[in-house]
Amino acid sequence: MRFRFVHTGDLHLDSPFLGLGQAVPERIATALRDATLHSWDRIVRLAIDGKVDGVLVAGDVFEGANRTLRAQVAFRDGLARLAQERISSFVVTGNHDPLSGWEPAVTWPGLAYRFPAGEVSSRPLMRDGTEIARIHGISYAVRDVTRNLAATFHREADEPFAIGLLHANVGGIEGYGNYAPCSLSDLAASGMDYWALGHIHKHAILRAADPTVVYCGNPQGRDPGEADPRGCYLVEVDDSGNVQAKFRAMDVVRWQRLNLSIEEIATEEALCQAIGDAIETAATAAGRSIVALVTLTGRGPLHTSLRRPAVLRDVHSLVRERFGIGEPFAWLETIRDATRPSIDLAARRESGDLLGETLREFERSRIALREGQQADLHDLLLDLYDHPRVRRALGGAQPGTAELLALLDSAEAQVIDQLDETG
Numbered sequence: 001m002r003f004r005f006v007h008t009g010d011l012h013l014d015s016p017f018l019g020l021g022q023a024v025p026e027r028i029a030t031a032l033r034d035a036t037l038h039s040w041d042r043i044v045r046l047a048i049d050g051k052v053d054g055v056l057v058a059g060d061v062f063e064g065a066n067r068t069l070r071a072q073v074a075f076r077d078g079l080a081r082l083a084q085e086r087i088s089s090f091v092v093t094g095n096h097d098p099l100s101g102w103e104p105a106v107t108w109p110g111l112a113y114r115f116p117a118g119e120v121s122s123r124p125l126m127r128d129g130t131e132i133a134r135i136h137g138i139s140y141a142v143r144d145v146t147r148n149l150a151a152t153f154h155r156e157a158d159e160p161f162a163i164g165l166l167h168a169n170v171g172g173i174e175g176y177g178n179y180a181p182c183s184l185s186d187l188a189a190s191g192m193d194y195w196a197l198g199h200i201h202k203h204a205i206l207r208a209a210d211p212t213v214v215y216c217g218n219p220q221g222r223d224p225g226e227a228d229p230r231g232c233y234l235v236e237v238d239d240s241g242n243v244q245a246k247f248r249a250m251d252v253v254r255w256q257r258l259n260l261s262i263e264e265i266a267t268e269e270a271l272c273q274a275i276g277d278a279i280e281t282a283a284t285a286a287g288r289s290i291v292a293l294v295t296l297t298g299r300g301p302l303h304t305s306l307r308r309p310a311v312l313r314d315v316h317s318l319v320r321e322r323f324g325i326g327e328p329f330a331w332l333e334t335i336r337d338a339t340r341p342s343i344d345l346a347a348r349r350e351s352g353d354l355l356g357e358t359l360r361e362f363e364r365s366r367i368a369l370r371e372g373q374q375a376d377l378h379d380l381l382l383d384l385y386d387h388p389r390v391r392r393a394l395g396g397a398q399p400g401t402a403e404l405l406a407l408l409d410s411a412e413a414q415v416i417d418q419l420d421e422t423g
């Protein structure tokens with residue numbers, strides 16, 4: 001039977017916005033504090049407007065094991081609105097909100113179900129008295145779940161469509177706790193048709209079909225590391241069981257990285273204008289409030305100016321003045337200066353001094369790299385990359401051609417800064 005559901009998770013309701021400076025006006029601070037709760041509202045509205053049959057929530061509903069009353073009530077209210085529209089919801093807990101935590105007593109609607117911990121269990125998703133899918137799930141009892149839970153999911157013989165609902169790390173993804181570790185082949189072996197996963201905050205379809213494996217990501221970024229669109233998946237299953245999972249942005253405030261080259265910009269005033277324009281364009285494209293993280297790049301005469309004390313600070317406050325604090329808002333959080341000095345590279349490379357010679361050496365390395373010879377640079381960097389602390393930090397990874405080229409560029413810029421008297 002054809003049906004639809006929403007796959008969400010990692011709501012982290014009522015979690016603070018981190019990485020913001022002191023200067024944030026109260027009004028914006030409040031909007032940021034409420035952003036996770038409002039993005040949950042948007043998900044509920046998407047489910048109702050999309051006339052789905054069910055909503056799956058893949059763990060980490062709450063930021064802390066000891067839930068706040070405010071978050072618990074907001075979550076329950078959303079489930080109740082879904083239930084009023086006869087939409088069932090299915091919830092598992094994750095490492096942030098294990099069942100061992102404290103929770104205020106709040107009554108859930110009958111159509112909302114939370115899976116227990118211990119063993120995987122299953123519940124039917126019904127429409128008009130007919131089972132259209134079976135949801136299998138298991139909650140975290142405690143934060144540190146080291147067991148491979150995915151390996152304990154099994155399809156039963158009579159299932160129209162099997163869904164696995166789980167908070168887990170597939171393939172040991174770096175930067176996240178290795179909870180309920182499992183592999184893609186564990187997931188495939190379970191007989192599920194769709195895996196509704198939580199835990200990794202960057203949304204991704206790990207596998208398109210047989211089974212479809214999806215991380216919904218968190219619907220609202222909370223720090224600069226959680227930039228770009230965030231949301232959930234609206235999933236359609238057709239009569240033959242084919243799955244289409246479509247990402248839908250649900251964030252209320254978006255952390256937005258913006259790169260701006262100073263190459264074509266002649267004056268400080270024009271720079272303020274250009275940064276402001278970039279923010280305005282981004283805010284319009286995002287269609288919601290944004291927190292902008294601007295990086296200035298490229299070469300140009302303004303580089304020298306930006307190195308002067310207070311110039312960047314003044315640019316920052318002048319740009320901020322251009323934007324109000326209404327709704328939606330555009331808040332300029334940081335400007336990072338990654339510009340390089342203006343220089344006639346071709347001419348300087350020909351000169352007979354130390355800088356000319358060094359620039360020629362850089363160019364030789366660049367050409368060698370582009371021709372696929374990484375050996376020289378790898379030898380040079382071997383001591384660094386073999387250092388135990390560096391190895392640990394990089395997980396043993398070696399830089400690829402693109403990374404080496406970027407390293408060369410930034411080393412060259414530093415050398416120019418040191419050696420070029422004219423810049």
Ligand SMILES: [Mn+2]
Pocket residue numbers: 010012060096199200201
């Ligand atoms: Mn999470």
